[in-house]
Amino acid sequence: MVHKDRIPPGQFVTDRFPVLHAGTVPNIDLSRWNFRIFGLVEEEKTLTWDEFNALPQSRVVCDIHCVTTWSRLDNTWDGVLFKDVAKLVKIQPEAKFVLVHAEEGWTTNVPLEDLMRDNVIFAHSHDGKPLTKNHGWPLRLVVPHLYFWKSAKWVRGIEFLAEDKPGFWEERGYHLYADPWMEQRYRDDPEWYDRGINDEEYYRTIKKRAREEWEQMQRGKSIEGNRVQRD
Helix, strand or coil: CCCHHHCCCCCEECCCCCCCCCCCCCCCCCCCCEEEEEECECCCEEEEHHHHHCCCCEEEEEEEECCCCEEEEEEEEEEEEHHHHHCCCCECCCCCEEEEEEHHHCEEEEEHHHHCCCCCEEEEEECCEECCHHHCCCCEEECCCCCHHHCCCCEEEEEEECCCCCCHHHHCCECCCCCHHHCCCECCCHHHHHHCCCCHHHHHHHHHHHHHHHHHHHHHHHHHHHHHHHC
């Protein structure tokens, strides 16, 4: 039985792993593949496929939530934690955001502090098997606490930035942060429209608003639960 507290509003649970992406599935030659770490770092670094896979390996088990309303529970991902990749460079203090770069110019934006969580991973395997091409082989980012479009497929690099820069879907109206528990599917935040920028203050505001609304929801559930028990 699925615990309802694991399913964000507006989502349904599936055992399938739907394939959704814009454009074609890229053909990748691992002998020419590289991973670039650049932007606000003291010295840029580029890794080959073998060098990347020589980094410390980790395993993450998590639920994933797609903006198209499906959720898949208890996924196992093997690969390299974002924070272990970040250790390879000295990040400049003003870096607060990351633009994730993938094949064919695809990008997505995520605050740096979100990527430094213990369960954010560059995965090469899913549920004990290498990723399929449709699901991002040879490498995809997995950011469990955000809608799954933030988990870029066919990832090729990370760019550290002082100011946020919307990625492919974000430029086309998708939410800049994408918290599934607050149903942040599309860019409809009054905070963003009031200022027209998405800076560190914007993220502090929407995260604080999300936390407050979530706490109110939880308090409401608690009150309703107490009422049912008394009845």
